[in-house]
Amino acid sequence: MPISNLTNGISSDRKIDQFEPPYGYLSSIDPIPSFDENVINYSTNQRSQKSSNLLCKLVLIGDVAVGKSSLATRLCHQTFDRNYKATIGVDFEVERFLILGAPLSLQIWDTAGQERFKCIAAAYYRGAHVIIAVFDMNDLDTLKSAERWINEALQITITDNPLIYLVGSKRDLITDKKTFTKTEQLARIVAKRVNAEFWSISSLTGYQVEEFFKRVACVSYQMLVKQQLTSPNTSIEKITTKTQLAANLNLTNDSISKQQSNDNCCNTV
Numbered sequence: 089m090p091i092s093n094l095t096n097g098i099s100s101d102r103k104i105d106q107f108e109p110p111y112g113y114l115s116s117i118d119p120i121p122s123f124d125e126n127v128i129n130y131s132t133n134q135r136s137q138k139s140s141n142l143l144c145k146l147v148l149i150g151d152v153a154v155g156k157s158s159l160a161t162r163l164c165h166q167t168f169d170r171n172y173k174a175t176i177g178v179d180f181e182v183e184r185f186l187i188l189g190a191p192l193s194l195q196i197w198d199t200a201g202q203e204r205f206k207c208i209a210a211a212y213y214r215g216a217h218v219i220i221a222v223f224d225m226n227d228l229d230t231l232k233s234a235e236r237w238i239n240e241a242l243q244i245t246i247t248d249n250p251l252i253y254l255v256g257s258k259r260d261l262i263t264d265k266k267t268f269t270k271t272e273q274l275a276r277i278v279a280k281r282v283n284a285e286f287w288s289i290s291s292l293t294g295y296q297v298e299e300f301f302k303r304v305a306c307v308s309y310q311m312l313v314k315q316q317l318t319s320p321n322t323s324i325e326k327i328t329t330k331t332q333l334a335a336n337l338n339l340t341n342d343s344i345s346k347q348q349s350n351d352n353c354c355n356t357v
């Protein structure tokens with residue numbers, strides 16, 4: 089497929105030419121602030137040749153109501169809903185970026201925090217390149233849980249060394265500076281323990297959401313291109329849109345409900 093077909097419809101704010109920096113260098117898993125030369129060369133070749141789309145599978149995990157869906161919605165639809173609607177099983181979005189002129193699709197799997205959906209959600213961890221564990225910055229119990237979610241996800245993902253991000257949500261609700269600093273300090277300790285990069289965001293105001301996903305896109309792109317250069321038949325996908333992805337996976341609400349009713353471990357709560 090010509091690269092122009094793959095890049096059609098990617099908005100200008102999804103075009104990245106500079107490596108996005110981390111939230112703070114203290115919280116970074118990869119402090120390298122620029123694209124490698126071989127990654128730049130690869131991208132230049134992709135621009136001038138027929139090419140496929142790099143696909144990055146990303147899974148959002150964390151406790152109930154910490155703000156996973158809100159984070160995905162803020163990125164993909166630039167909206168925010170104050171009303172809580174629990175995720176049933178798993179939902180997904182595809183967001184496309186153009187990095188150094190080459191396309192990257194972020195396939196975002198938004199899993200349910202409710203315990204009874206855990207085994208459905210866990211089925212979608214497999215093959216994840218990126219794990220994003222979300223916690224509510226106003227509830228430190230959810231930070232403790234985030235560490236547990238990460239460790240559980242790492243036992244299931246079959247990708248070698250997925251990138252891990254620990255994201256503190258609802259930053260807008262913390263008004264006391266001392267509490268905020270303390271929460272960030274604790275989060276950085278947890279992040280270090282699980283080898284994650286820490287970010288603090290607000291889906292309500294949009295604070296750091298774009299920056300966070302651009303960072304994820306840059307780090308993932310660099311990782312996938314390096315994998316592509318060492319083993320050329322991996323990580324390339326022709327799926328470029330949410331509709332194609334849905335058709336490919338046959339993932340409908342019906343199929344999720346069926347899976348749920350067939351799966352005993354999801355009916356235990």
Ligand SMILES: Nc1nc2c(ncn2[C@@H]2O[C@H](COP(=O)(O)OP(=O)(O)OP(=O)(O)O)[C@@H](O)[C@H]2O)c(=O)[nH]1
Nearest residue numbers: 153154155156157158170172175201258290291292
């Ligand atoms: N003030 C504020 N509220 C938020 C923010 N993010 C999410 N919320 C609210 O928190 C509630 C839960 O958000 P969701 O995004 O649905 O949480 P979730 O983690 O997807 O929940 P589950 O689907 O049950 O796992 C909703 O009422 C949101 O409006 C934020 O950044 N600031």
